[in-house]
Amino acid sequence: MRKLGVSVAVAVILAAVVFGPAFAAVTKEDLRKALQENPDIILDFLRQHNVELLDIVDSGVKAKRDEEKTKRRQAELAKPLTPVVDASRVVVGRPDAPITVVEYSDFLCSFCARGAKTIDQLVAAHPDSVRVVFKHMPGHESSTQAALYYEAILRQDREKAKKFHDLVFASQEEIFKNKEDALKKLARQAGADMTRLAADIKSKELMDRLNADDKEAHEFGFQGTPSYVVNGLSIQGALPIQEFEEVISLTTAKP
Secondary structure, three states, X not given: OHHHHHHHHHHHHHHHHHHHHHHHHOOHHHHHHHHHHOOHHHHHHHHHOHHHHHHHHHHHHHHHHHHHHHHHHHXXXXXOOOOOOOHHHEEEOOOXXXXXXXXXXXXXXXXXXXXXXXXXXXXXXXOOOEEEEEEXXXXXXXXXXXXXXXXXXXXXXXXXXXHHHHHHHHOHHHHHXXXXXXXXXXXXXXXXXXXXXXXXXXXXXXXHHHHHHHXXXXXXXXXXXXXXXXXXXXXXXXXXXXXXXXXXXXHHOOO
8 A cells, every 4th residue: 555655646746847837738658758768767756755755655544544444434333243242251341331342362462462551541431331351363372372371260250360461461571481381470470270270271162262252353354453342343453542432432422
């Protein structure tokens, strides 16, 4: 998208430079011929106007993204996304809270760590009306193992699961280095029953849950983490809290 935007911007601006007042009557063939005869003009122009060109491209990319977001929002308002929500998997908020945030995440993704902090801010702003279901899109083996630990601890206690969740996101570097040894250490810090955990992480049910989460996310068209479904509308990426507030306003506004 960026390369296409640069090409179009350069072509249009160079045509104006090369042909001056006659620019309105220029054809593609005129422009092609002029640039073939003066190939250095492109590099010279880019060197002299690189900041202006990037501003044009960035503006175009932003406008395109905004347009796509508006179309997606309209489609999802008409037909909301419907993730499976199991009240036993609500890790933050009242299980019956009216605003549901379903988060698809990877414990070893730095953007997911940033997104997790935003979700904490959102819950703090809406303590009685937001509930969070944490789901998984693990990118590699250590992410999958961390997800299994989390789900096993959630079987024991949701506050311990949330503590483990926070510890993992704060310890990504250590997990990359020490892998399961680091996860065991964090599970103990979270107060997990380690004997029960060791049995539960081998459960086929937990792995099936992870696979179902990943499948559901891809069915919604999510390709990366973090991704969210907030009251049926999607948010993709570690976006600021204002994006979540906007979606909440859209989905809770009275007709």
